[in-house]
Amino acid sequence: MQNTTDTDDGTTGFSEHVSAVEALGTTGITHRPVGPAESRSASRLWWDADADDYQAAHGDFLGDVQFRWCPEGLTEEGAELLGPVAGRNVLEVGCGAASCSRWLAVQGARPIALDLSAGMLRHAREANDRSGVDVPLVLADAGALPFPDESFDLACSAFGAVPFVADSAAVMREVHRVLRPGARWVFATTHPLRWAFPDDPGPEGLTVYHSYFDRTPYAEFDDDGRATYVEHHRTLGDRVRELVAAGFTLVDLVEPEWPEGHQEVWGQWSPLRGALVPGTAIYVCRRD
Numbered sequence: 471m472q473n474t475t476d477t478d479d480g481t482t483g484f485s486e487h488v489s490a491v492e493a494l495g496t497t498g499i500t501h502r503p504v505g506p507a508e509s510r511s512a513s514r515l516w517w518d519a520d521a522d523d524y525q526a527a528h529g530d531f532l533g534d535v536q537f538r539w540c541p542e543g544l545t546e547e548g549a550e551l552l553g554p555v556a557g558r559n560v561l562e563v564g565c566g567a568a569s570c571s572r573w574l575a576v577q578g579a580r581p582i583a584l585d586l587s588a589g590m591l592r593h594a595r596e597a598n599d600r601s602g603v604d605v606p607l608v609l610a611d612a613g614a615l616p617f618p619d620e621s622f623d624l625a626c627s628a629f630g631a632v633p634f635v636a637d638s639a640a641v642m643r644e645v646h647r648v649l650r651p652g653a654r655w656v657f658a659t660t661h662p663l664r665w666a667f668p669d670d671p672g673p674e675g676l677t678v679y680h681s682y683f684d685r686t687p688y689a690e691f692d693d694d695g696r697a698t699y700v701e702h703h704r705t706l707g708d709r710v711r712e713l714v715a716a717g718f719t720l721v722d723l724v725e726p727e728w729p730e731g732h733q734e735v736w737g738q739w740s741p742l743r744g745a746l747v748p749g750t751a752i753y754v755c756r757r758d
Protein backbone atom coordinates (compact mmCIF):
# COMPACT_ATOMS: atom_id res chain seq x y z
CA MET A 471 0.00 0.00 0.00
CA GLN A 472 2.99 2.28 0.39
CA ASN A 473 3.33 4.62 -2.54
CA THR A 474 6.97 4.25 -3.33
CA THR A 475 9.76 1.81 -3.76
CA ASP A 476 11.01 2.25 -0.21
CA THR A 477 14.63 3.30 -0.28
CA ASP A 478 14.44 5.07 3.10
CA ASP A 479 15.04 8.80 3.30
CA GLY A 480 15.20 8.99 -0.51
CA THR A 481 13.27 11.15 -2.89
CA THR A 482 12.99 8.51 -5.57
CA GLY A 483 10.55 5.83 -6.56
CA PHE A 484 7.08 7.41 -6.37
CA SER A 485 5.83 4.80 -8.76
CA GLU A 486 2.06 5.24 -8.41
CA HIS A 487 -0.46 7.78 -7.18
CA VAL A 488 1.33 10.57 -9.02
CA SER A 489 -1.47 13.13 -8.68
CA ALA A 490 -1.75 12.78 -4.91
CA VAL A 491 2.03 12.87 -4.49
CA GLU A 492 2.16 16.06 -6.57
CA ALA A 493 -0.90 17.67 -4.98
CA LEU A 494 0.50 17.14 -1.49
CA GLY A 495 4.05 18.14 -2.41
CA THR A 496 5.50 14.85 -1.19
CA THR A 497 9.26 14.88 -1.57
CA GLY A 498 10.62 12.08 0.59
CA ILE A 499 10.06 8.91 2.56
CA THR A 500 11.38 7.72 5.87
CA HIS A 501 10.67 5.68 8.98
CA ARG A 502 10.04 7.95 11.96
CA PRO A 503 7.66 8.26 14.93
CA VAL A 504 4.25 9.64 13.92
CA GLY A 505 1.62 10.25 16.61
CA PRO A 506 -2.19 9.99 16.41
CA ALA A 507 -2.94 13.59 15.34
CA GLU A 508 -0.31 13.69 12.60
CA SER A 509 -1.37 10.24 11.33
CA ARG A 510 -5.01 11.35 11.20
CA SER A 511 -4.13 14.54 9.37
CA ALA A 512 -1.87 12.69 6.87
CA SER A 513 -4.58 10.08 6.20
CA ARG A 514 -7.22 12.73 5.61
CA LEU A 515 -4.91 14.61 3.24
CA TRP A 516 -3.81 11.46 1.44
CA TRP A 517 -7.18 9.75 0.95
CA ASP A 518 -8.85 13.00 -0.14
CA ALA A 519 -6.08 13.64 -2.68
CA ASP A 520 -5.88 10.03 -3.91
CA ALA A 521 -9.59 9.16 -3.93
CA ASP A 522 -10.12 9.66 -7.69
CA ASP A 523 -7.00 7.69 -8.67
CA TYR A 524 -7.79 4.94 -6.16
CA GLN A 525 -11.26 4.44 -7.57
CA ALA A 526 -10.02 4.67 -11.17
CA ALA A 527 -7.41 2.00 -10.45
CA HIS A 528 -9.44 -0.36 -8.26
CA GLY A 529 -13.12 0.53 -8.71
CA ASP A 530 -13.82 -2.17 -11.30
CA PHE A 531 -12.14 -4.87 -9.19
CA LEU A 532 -13.99 -3.75 -6.05
CA GLY A 533 -17.37 -3.34 -7.80
CA ASP A 534 -20.20 -1.10 -6.64
CA VAL A 535 -22.08 -3.84 -4.79
CA GLN A 536 -19.53 -6.44 -3.76
CA PHE A 537 -17.65 -7.43 -0.61
CA ARG A 538 -14.00 -8.05 -1.46
CA TRP A 539 -11.72 -8.60 1.50
CA CYS A 540 -8.37 -8.11 -0.19
CA PRO A 541 -6.27 -7.89 -3.36
CA GLU A 542 -6.22 -11.72 -3.43
CA GLY A 543 -9.86 -11.29 -4.46
CA LEU A 544 -11.51 -13.23 -1.62
CA THR A 545 -15.18 -12.27 -1.35
CA GLU A 546 -17.43 -12.47 1.69
CA GLU A 547 -19.86 -14.47 -0.44
CA GLY A 548 -17.18 -17.17 -0.78
CA ALA A 549 -15.52 -16.87 2.62
CA GLU A 550 -18.50 -16.31 4.96
CA LEU A 551 -16.36 -14.81 7.72
CA LEU A 552 -19.09 -12.54 9.05
CA GLY A 553 -21.66 -15.20 9.82
CA PRO A 554 -25.34 -14.39 9.19
CA VAL A 555 -25.83 -10.73 8.24
CA ALA A 556 -29.54 -10.40 7.42
CA GLY A 557 -31.31 -8.12 9.86
CA ARG A 558 -28.04 -7.13 11.60
CA ASN A 559 -26.84 -3.60 12.30
CA VAL A 560 -23.37 -3.53 10.76
CA LEU A 561 -20.61 -0.93 11.03
CA GLU A 562 -18.08 -0.79 8.19
CA VAL A 563 -14.90 0.96 9.37
CA GLY A 564 -12.79 2.80 6.76
CA CYS A 565 -15.33 2.03 4.05
CA GLY A 566 -13.81 3.96 1.12
CA ALA A 567 -16.46 3.86 -1.62
CA ALA A 568 -18.56 1.53 0.60
CA SER A 569 -18.94 -1.37 -1.86
CA CYS A 570 -18.94 -3.81 1.08
CA SER A 571 -21.77 -1.97 2.83
CA ARG A 572 -23.90 -1.98 -0.31
CA TRP A 573 -23.36 -5.74 -0.66
CA LEU A 574 -24.38 -6.15 3.00
CA ALA A 575 -27.52 -4.06 2.42
CA VAL A 576 -28.52 -6.29 -0.50
CA GLN A 577 -28.12 -9.32 1.81
CA GLY A 578 -30.66 -7.76 4.15
CA ALA A 579 -28.28 -6.17 6.69
CA ARG A 580 -28.54 -2.57 7.97
CA PRO A 581 -25.02 -1.22 7.36
CA ILE A 582 -23.51 2.15 8.26
CA ALA A 583 -20.36 3.02 6.29
CA LEU A 584 -17.80 5.21 8.07
CA ASP A 585 -14.66 6.86 6.72
CA LEU A 586 -12.30 9.70 7.61
CA SER A 587 -12.04 11.01 4.05
CA ALA A 588 -14.66 13.22 2.43
CA GLY A 589 -13.04 12.39 -0.92
CA MET A 590 -13.61 8.67 -0.49
CA LEU A 591 -17.16 9.25 0.78
CA ARG A 592 -17.89 11.35 -2.32
CA HIS A 593 -17.21 8.20 -4.34
CA ALA A 594 -19.41 6.23 -1.95
CA ARG A 595 -22.26 8.69 -2.55
CA GLU A 596 -21.82 8.46 -6.33
CA ALA A 597 -21.83 4.64 -6.16
CA ASN A 598 -24.98 4.78 -3.98
CA ASP A 599 -26.68 6.79 -6.74
CA ARG A 600 -25.29 4.65 -9.55
CA SER A 601 -26.29 1.34 -7.99
CA GLY A 602 -29.58 2.40 -6.42
CA VAL A 603 -28.40 0.83 -3.13
CA ASP A 604 -28.38 3.72 -0.72
CA VAL A 605 -26.32 3.08 2.43
CA PRO A 606 -25.85 5.68 5.19
CA LEU A 607 -22.40 7.32 5.12
CA VAL A 608 -20.65 8.84 8.15
CA LEU A 609 -17.56 11.06 8.11
CA ALA A 610 -15.62 10.22 11.28
CA ASP A 611 -12.39 8.86 12.71
CA ALA A 612 -12.23 5.17 13.61
CA GLY A 613 -10.60 6.17 16.89
CA ALA A 614 -13.67 8.16 18.03
CA LEU A 615 -16.78 6.40 16.75
CA PRO A 616 -19.86 8.68 16.96
CA PHE A 617 -22.22 5.93 18.15
CA PRO A 618 -23.64 4.85 21.52
CA ASP A 619 -22.35 1.77 23.34
CA GLU A 620 -23.58 -1.61 22.08
CA SER A 621 -25.30 -0.24 18.97
CA PHE A 622 -24.05 -2.78 16.38
CA ASP A 623 -24.36 -6.54 15.88
CA LEU A 624 -21.33 -6.77 13.62
CA ALA A 625 -18.33 -4.67 12.51
CA CYS A 626 -16.06 -5.17 9.53
CA SER A 627 -13.27 -3.52 7.61
CA ALA A 628 -11.43 -4.34 4.40
CA PHE A 629 -8.11 -2.53 4.82
CA GLY A 630 -9.87 0.50 6.32
CA ALA A 631 -8.33 2.66 9.04
CA VAL A 632 -6.41 0.01 11.03
CA PRO A 633 -3.09 0.16 9.10
CA PHE A 634 -3.16 3.97 9.11
CA VAL A 635 -3.77 4.85 12.77
CA ALA A 636 -1.03 5.38 15.35
CA ASP A 637 -3.14 4.00 18.20
CA SER A 638 -4.79 0.90 16.75
CA ALA A 639 -5.42 -0.37 20.29
CA ALA A 640 -7.78 2.62 20.72
CA VAL A 641 -9.64 1.62 17.54
CA MET A 642 -10.06 -1.92 18.92
CA ARG A 643 -11.46 -0.48 22.16
CA GLU A 644 -13.85 1.80 20.26
CA VAL A 645 -15.14 -1.03 18.07
CA HIS A 646 -15.55 -3.17 21.19
CA ARG A 647 -17.54 -0.38 22.86
CA VAL A 648 -20.05 -0.01 20.02
CA LEU A 649 -20.59 -3.77 19.57
CA ARG A 650 -23.09 -5.88 21.47
CA PRO A 651 -21.79 -8.85 23.46
CA GLY A 652 -21.16 -11.85 21.21
CA ALA A 653 -20.84 -9.68 18.06
CA ARG A 654 -18.09 -10.24 15.51
CA TRP A 655 -15.37 -7.80 14.47
CA VAL A 656 -13.73 -8.97 11.27
CA PHE A 657 -11.03 -6.87 9.63
CA ALA A 658 -8.41 -7.29 6.92
CA THR A 659 -5.00 -5.61 6.89
CA THR A 660 -1.71 -6.06 5.10
CA HIS A 661 -0.12 -9.24 6.43
CA PRO A 662 2.46 -8.13 9.05
CA LEU A 663 5.14 -10.24 7.39
CA ARG A 664 5.08 -7.90 4.38
CA TRP A 665 6.58 -5.11 6.51
CA ALA A 666 9.97 -6.80 6.16
CA PHE A 667 9.91 -6.68 2.34
CA PRO A 668 10.05 -3.75 -0.10
CA ASP A 669 6.66 -2.68 -1.42
CA ASP A 670 7.38 -4.03 -4.88
CA PRO A 671 5.21 -6.51 -6.81
CA GLY A 672 8.21 -7.85 -8.75
CA PRO A 673 11.27 -9.93 -7.81
CA GLU A 674 12.71 -6.99 -5.82
CA GLY A 675 9.83 -7.50 -3.42
CA LEU A 676 11.09 -10.91 -2.40
CA THR A 677 14.17 -9.85 -0.44
CA VAL A 678 13.95 -8.93 3.23
CA TYR A 679 15.34 -5.44 3.74
CA HIS A 680 13.70 -4.20 6.91
CA SER A 681 13.24 -5.67 10.37
CA TYR A 682 9.83 -7.22 10.97
CA PHE A 683 10.35 -6.17 14.59
CA ASP A 684 10.90 -2.48 13.81
CA ARG A 685 7.58 -0.78 14.58
CA THR A 686 8.76 2.68 13.51
CA PRO A 687 6.05 4.02 11.18
CA TYR A 688 6.54 4.45 7.43
CA ALA A 689 6.04 8.11 6.51
CA GLU A 690 6.06 10.15 3.33
CA PHE A 691 6.61 13.87 3.87
CA ASP A 692 6.71 17.23 2.13
CA ASP A 693 9.39 19.93 2.12
CA ASP A 694 8.29 21.17 5.56
CA GLY A 695 8.59 17.68 7.01
CA ARG A 696 4.79 17.36 7.28
CA ALA A 697 3.62 13.76 6.91
CA THR A 698 1.54 13.26 3.74
CA TYR A 699 1.02 9.50 4.05
CA VAL A 700 1.60 7.19 7.00
CA GLU A 701 1.43 3.47 7.66
CA HIS A 702 1.83 1.75 11.02
CA HIS A 703 3.08 -1.74 11.70
CA ARG A 704 2.05 -4.21 14.36
CA THR A 705 3.61 -7.66 14.58
CA LEU A 706 1.20 -10.55 14.74
CA GLY A 707 1.77 -10.78 18.49
CA ASP A 708 1.14 -7.04 18.97
CA ARG A 709 -2.16 -7.32 17.13
CA VAL A 710 -3.36 -10.33 19.11
CA ARG A 711 -2.43 -8.61 22.38
CA GLU A 712 -4.29 -5.40 21.53
CA LEU A 713 -7.39 -7.37 20.52
CA VAL A 714 -7.34 -9.42 23.72
CA ALA A 715 -6.70 -6.29 25.82
CA ALA A 716 -9.76 -4.63 24.23
CA GLY A 717 -11.92 -7.63 25.20
CA PHE A 718 -12.03 -9.65 21.97
CA THR A 719 -11.48 -13.35 21.43
CA LEU A 720 -9.60 -14.20 18.26
CA VAL A 721 -11.73 -16.84 16.54
CA ASP A 722 -9.71 -17.25 13.35
CA LEU A 723 -6.83 -15.70 11.44
CA VAL A 724 -7.34 -16.09 7.70
CA GLU A 725 -4.37 -15.79 5.32
CA PRO A 726 -5.91 -15.86 1.84
CA GLU A 727 -3.82 -17.71 -0.73
CA TRP A 728 -3.30 -16.28 -4.18
CA PRO A 729 -5.88 -17.98 -6.43
CA GLU A 730 -4.67 -19.75 -9.54
CA GLY A 731 -5.25 -17.66 -12.65
CA HIS A 732 -5.72 -14.41 -10.71
CA GLN A 733 -3.58 -11.86 -12.57
CA GLU A 734 -4.66 -8.53 -11.01
CA VAL A 735 -1.69 -6.60 -9.57
CA TRP A 736 -2.60 -4.16 -6.79
CA GLY A 737 0.37 -2.09 -5.60
CA GLN A 738 2.71 -4.58 -3.96
CA TRP A 739 0.23 -7.50 -4.31
CA SER A 740 1.02 -9.67 -7.33
CA PRO A 741 0.75 -13.29 -8.49
CA LEU A 742 4.53 -13.63 -8.13
CA ARG A 743 4.64 -12.63 -4.46
CA GLY A 744 1.24 -14.09 -3.65
CA ALA A 745 2.46 -17.57 -4.56
CA LEU A 746 5.26 -17.31 -1.97
CA VAL A 747 4.31 -15.02 0.94
CA PRO A 748 0.98 -14.08 2.49
CA GLY A 749 -0.17 -10.56 1.59
CA THR A 750 -3.30 -10.20 3.73
CA ALA A 751 -4.32 -11.14 7.26
CA ILE A 752 -8.02 -11.24 8.16
CA TYR A 753 -8.73 -11.25 11.90
CA VAL A 754 -12.04 -12.83 12.88
CA CYS A 755 -12.85 -11.74 16.45
CA ARG A 756 -15.74 -12.03 18.86
CA ARG A 757 -16.65 -9.38 21.42
CA ASP A 758 -16.77 -11.11 24.79
Ligand SMILES: C[S@@+](CC[C@H](N)C(=O)[O-])C[C@H]1O[C@@H](n2cnc3c(N)ncnc32)[C@H](O)[C@@H]1O
Nearest residue numbers: 517564565566585586587590611612628630631
Ligand atom coordinates in the same frame (compact mmCIF):
# COMPACT_ATOMS: atom_id res chain seq x y z
C1 LIG B 1 -7.21 1.12 1.48
S1 LIG B 1 -8.65 2.11 1.71
C2 LIG B 1 -9.86 0.81 1.90
C3 LIG B 1 -11.21 1.28 1.50
C4 LIG B 1 -12.21 0.17 1.21
N1 LIG B 1 -12.46 -0.64 2.38
C5 LIG B 1 -11.72 -0.65 0.05
O1 LIG B 1 -11.56 -1.87 0.19
O2 LIG B 1 -11.48 -0.04 -1.00
C6 LIG B 1 -8.44 2.72 3.37
C7 LIG B 1 -9.58 3.59 3.84
O3 LIG B 1 -9.41 3.82 5.25
C8 LIG B 1 -9.79 5.17 5.50
N2 LIG B 1 -9.18 5.62 6.77
C9 LIG B 1 -7.87 5.88 7.01
N3 LIG B 1 -7.71 6.28 8.28
C10 LIG B 1 -8.92 6.29 8.85
C11 LIG B 1 -9.41 6.61 10.15
N4 LIG B 1 -8.59 7.02 11.13
N5 LIG B 1 -10.73 6.50 10.39
C12 LIG B 1 -11.60 6.09 9.42
N6 LIG B 1 -11.19 5.78 8.16
C13 LIG B 1 -9.88 5.86 7.87
C14 LIG B 1 -9.31 5.92 4.28
O4 LIG B 1 -9.90 7.18 4.16
C15 LIG B 1 -9.63 4.95 3.16
O5 LIG B 1 -10.91 5.18 2.63
